[in-house]
Amino acid sequence: GENVEQHPSTLSVQEGDSAVIKCTYSDSASNYFPWYKQELGKGPQLIIDIRSNVGEKKDQRIAVTLNKTAKHFSLHITETQPEDSAVYFCAASKNNYGQNFVFGPGTRLSVLP
Amino acid sequence: DAGITQSPRHKVTETGTPVTLRCHQTENHRYMYWYRQDPGHGLRLIHYSYGVKDTDKGEVSDGYSVSRSKTEDFLLTLESATSSQTSVYFCAIIYSEVYNEQFFGPGTRLTVL
Numbered sequence: 444g445e446n447v448e449q450h451p452s453t454l455s456v457q458e459g460d461s462a463v464i465k466c467t468y469s470d471s472a473s474n475y476f477p478w479y480k481q482e483l484g485k486g487p488q489l490i491i492d493i494r495s496n497v498g499e500k501k502d503q504r505i506a507v508t509l510n511k512t513a514k515h516f517s518l519h520i521t522e523t524q525p526e527d528s529a530v531y532f533c534a535a536s537k538n539n540y541g542q543n544f545v546f547g548p549g550t551r552l553s554v555l556p
Numbered sequence: 557d558a559g560i561t562q563s564p565r566h567k568v569t570e571t572g573t574p575v576t577l578r579c580h581q582t583e584n585h586r587y588m589y590w591y592r593q594d595p596g597h598g599l600r601l602i603h604y605s606y607g608v609k610d611t612d613k614g615e616v617s618d619g620y621s622v623s624r625s626k627t628e629d630f631l632l633t634l635e636s637a638t639s640s641q642t643s644v645y646f647c648a649i650i651y652s653e654v655y656n657e658q659f660f661g662p663g664t665r666l667t668v669l
Contacts (some may be wrong), residue, residue: 455636477657482599484663485658485663488660489657489659492657508659531598532598534658544589544601544658546598546599546600547598548596548597548598
């Protein structure tokens with residue numbers, strides 16, 4: 444089955460710097476890769492996603508890149524702000540529902556003022 | 557939050573007692589999921605449903621059962637709670653079957669003493 448690894452497990456950056464979180468997946472049939480942000484005491488919130496037919500997607504300060512050959516995808520946050528501090532999860536999925544979302548273990552991002 | 561509510565939000569119970577958690581959605585989504593979240597493990601799928609009375613097991617289903625008698629409600633039952641089931645439980649739905657986007661509820665924190 445699918446296996447998703449995520450690095451680093453913790454990341455501290457200075458406010459205004461960039462943060463990069465990387466995930467690798469094992470199943471070449473996976474074709475949908477969402478990223479979630481989870482703040483303390485809340486459920487995961489979908490912040491950006493990418494599908495296997497594109498290599499990069501941007502939404503304001505966040506972007507995601509996908510390398511299908513190497514089976515890895517990354518979340519990039521630019522101009523980090525204290526409110527970006529949270530736990531970020533990546534996931535990989537095949538577009539056939541059911542038990543197909545496999546999550547990485549998470550990265551705790553701290554943005555230091 | 558895609559119209560997802562979970563109840564109760566917090567519960568403390570004793571080993572051996574039955575516990576039922578409820579997930580309620582207001583937007584008629586077909587797919588619903590139960591996950592548990594534990595430190596170092598990310599989100600792991602317990603059970604999912606693809607319609608009324610249609611359910612299937614996920615990665616960590618042992619000790620859990622589910623029922624879906626109405627589209628809007630997906631119930632997770634621990635028949636005899638154990639301390640290893642202390643966790644945060646999240647319900648999720650597939651918001652768009654075209655795009656496979658998964659959205660999460662606010663979670664239930666369950667403590668089994």
